[in-house]
Amino acid sequence: MITVNVDLGDRSYPIRIGAELIGQTELFAPHIAGSSVTIVTNETVEPLYGEPLRAALAPLGKHVSTVVLPDGEAYKNWETLNTIFDALLGAQADRKTTLIALGGGVIGDMTGFAAACYMRGVPFIQVPTTLLSQVDSSVGGKTGINHPLGKNMIGAFYQPQAVIADIAALRTLPERELAAGLAEIIKTAAIADAAFFEWLEQNIEALNRREPAALVHAVKRSCEVKASVVAADEREGGLRAILNFGHTFGHAIEAGLGYGEWLHGEAVGCGMVMAADLSVRLGLLDEAVRRRLVALIEAARLPTRAPALGDARYIELMKVDKKTEAGTIKFILLKKLGETLITDAAEPALRATLAASL
């Protein structure tokens, strides 16, 4: 087992990364102070890991309840969030009740937001069971739900007590979800660590085959890079925005097709291809680097062609992005591997990128 510490002063917490961690009582014990625990999971994950987690918690003698939500981004909304509040109030959960998020990014985001809001804040632990959530939603404290007019529009910055990233849980992950996780790993390397990018180019097939040693290294390095960015900018004042490379286009794809049609990671994969295209068009990035990025995204079995939503719809959707200021869309663009630039883009270049990406 490897530990990555996220350093945020009195909100610091450890990420444990390794195989067969969900069953280890001692990983949970230090992080549960109160007398009760509520596990929040979904109907797909509950039959796989619900019992093992409850078995790990049993020796602690806590009152444990479980809320099972429907599965999918389409349910990342207020109605589903409210079923968590209903369950907590029904179980007379108090301010010391610990929530455990057992599942992927949707479960992590909703459970974290529920923990941020229930009685104005209760502790929670992340147990991410997808590759995407192990590398992405584990670090940064971003929680929230979608609004019909925009993704993750309602939420909070709220840190967990600990993250338990069990690589063994990735054995049951569908192919598409594995690729979606690789998208975020590629993104992290592209924006901040050229050596890690090269390691990914050499090890992408091992990752596709889910070799545990490769997965542990990829998750560890992604979490380390992201943790250092977040530690420098917890509330996304500046530097942290670079983590949104590929996300401005990606969010537009997700919202335009309807949440859940493409996976978040798939949209980010294609969004990076589009952002790299725009970077080349604006004279920021070498064409050779763009080709390496596209090749790696393809090797990870991610889509690289954008859905045809129409220029006007893309631009409209990108304008509700949280990075937009006074109606100007801000893009995270690439200068070289490991170096980014945040800027707006002239509309002709943007339209050319949209046309070239179909």
Added chain:
Amino acid sequence: MITVNVDLGDRSYPIRIGAELIGQTELFAPHIAGSSVTIVTNETVEPLYGEPLRAALAPLGKHVSTVVLPDGEAYKNWETLNTIFDALLGAQADRKTTLIALGGGVIGDMTGFAAACYMRGVPFIQVPTTLLSQVDSSVGGKTGINHPLGKNMIGAFYQPQAVIADIAALRTLPERELAAGLAEIIKTAAIADAAFFEWLEQNIEALNRREPAALVHAVKRSCEVKASVVAADEREGGLRAILNFGHTFGHAIEAGLGYGEWLHGEAVGCGMVMAADLSVRLGLLDEAVRRRLVALIEAARLPTRAPALGDARYIELMKVDKKTEAGTIKFILLKKLGETLITDAAEPALRATLAASL
């Protein structure tokens, strides 16, 4: 104009207290950084103070929109909150948009929570127009909404950029709402400042007559006392809980009758009478002090007899209070004027208090 500074490190902010402040552009100017402002108010307050506020903002050249909510505690729920999010997204509000809460405690709590959650946090300014919100929701950063199973169960700690408490707005306040504000002022004096309590005993008729000088002093001293308590314990780990004197019983009254039947301050007034009765019964408080407290609450024209909900219902309702830990109800009790004790209570004493309070 008097200023009380709330000292919370990088979340510090000023409270301005005085007459005719809503129209003063220069009070708002330093606290609005972005290019747009959304005023959140209700159908009662909008016709009175909406135009004066917009006139004060006009010289700043911001894009100003207004959301008008229905009036009352009964609307302090997710559905109403969502109309704020709909309006913000419809107006393409960004991360630098400033929300202004123009109204009483319900408007302040909901606007503050909307500001805490919209894009994971945008700035907001409180313009409280009731006596209760000027002394209570202006200080402490408590924001949130009600859940059918409990008051203020969903929320966040989130600080405003500034509070503009315009005493002139109290001229239009209904009698019952003035008394409800006096309840929180009496509470603050009782738990933390015996000299202020004596001042209130001497000046309660001037306050009932809404004499501006008396109101300014009462609001100022309440804010000062509350600010010092909050500064020592921003997230309600310990000391801050004393501000809930009267609230455990009060919340049960509000929830038991249905939110909006009694005003929050009326329920707190009666709740203080009940908490003082329990304090005497447990041998903590002199009967003479209890009588002074009851006399002052009566002089403020507040109810001192509790509604007959039945013992079992009272106890059930108090168990969902946020101060409850592992099923044990915690009471804020009085030892003398200015000194409190947080404890649980044996059920016979509690039942005796409930019987005596009808």
